[in-house]
Amino acid sequence: MNKICVLLAAYNGERYINEQIKSILSQKNICLDVYIRLDPSTDDSEKSIQGFVSEFSNIKVLSVTEASGGAGRNFFRLIIDVDFSEYDYVAFADQDDIWSNSKLAKAIEMLQHYDCYSANVTAFWEDGREVLIDKAQAQREWDFLFEAAGPGCTYVFKREVAIQFKTWLLERYEKIGEDITLHDWLLYAFARSHGYRWFIDPEAMMRYRQHANNQVGTNNSFVAAKKRFLLIKNKWYRIQATNIAEYLHLQNLPIVKYGLKNGYLGNLYLLLHVNKIRRRLRDRVALSFALIFNIF
Structure with a gap:
């Protein structure tokens, strides 16, 4: 067994x-x-x-x-x-x-x-x-x-x-x-x-x-959504994603090099590739909003 x-x-x-x-x-x-x-x-x-x-x-x-x-x-x-x-x-x-x-x-x-x-x-x-x-x-x-x-x-x-x-x-x-x-x-x-x-x-x-x-x-309540929004706004989410990429030696991946580590221009790159970075449609829409308004 x-x-x-x-x-x-x-x-x-x-x-x-x-x-x-x-x-x-x-x-x-x-x-x-x-x-x-x-x-x-x-x-x-x-x-x-x-x-x-x-x-x-x-x-x-x-x-x-x-x-x-x-x-x-x-x-x-x-x-x-x-x-x-x-x-x-x-x-x-x-x-x-x-x-x-x-x-x-x-x-x-x-x-x-x-x-x-x-x-x-x-x-x-x-x-x-x-x-x-x-x-x-x-x-x-x-x-x-x-x-x-x-x-x-x-x-x-x-x-x-x-x-x-x-x-x-x-x-x-x-x-x-x-x-x-x-x-x-x-x-x-x-x-x-x-x-x-x-x-x-x-x-x-x-x-x-x-x-x-x-x-x-x-993430199925207003309070939970607000908490996650603040994590995005305070850059916690982006920092965590970047740290994970760096620890895994993935910093030369295009999504990291031209996206996560490239400021507002990086946001545009992430926006163009948003279908490749989140599984759920609702999450892709929310992330797109954050990228467009430079919250992410």
Whole structure:
């Protein structure tokens, strides 16, 4: 039976983490270990996690001496500290979602033909609202420099990808955590730029909890859209895309050289190639607006 390593980054997750871990342990036809890295927290997350550790031998907790400084860095630390050699696949997990019990089995089925997997999700709120988050549009030539494959908590990938990414990350770890915020965007860019095949599943394979503490969350509300607009206006988005390109030694790609790194003239170049840099039509329209008005 295939063996999967699940990496779970946690911080102040007491309210939801029990339900998430139970949904991971309920996976069908899967042999798995869960590695949890808990950043120093002010709630009873540690007590909740230790309850699982005492009951399940496949729940393992990494020793933490200092805070990572964010979810992305927490995942970078997990990738570096966990030995993947005995596993066939690696998966990311957030602390507050709910997995379908066939999530990993479906991923493994698709990974017989691909190297990396992600999926659509059903976002849900405490007031009962639910929305399908569709990230399964056709991949574009350079989309990996401008967006992730979807929520990182849906990612499952082959051991080879995990080991290659870990080796690459180890050489750059001290600086990369300062320059790149999102681990899932970076992994997608690494995989695509290294020729790995990525499948984005149109089926929603988990419930994606939305609350005030989401680092990114879904973009299906006015508040979320405003938050993302400010990230674009403040140049965070452009800086992140440029940093990812530079770390991956892609700075000579036309989309980077003549686009990202070329000021307002670069915006015109990006506008002319906008169909190659975002998968979803709505996102291409929004980005075009930002480029035309020099907000990006």
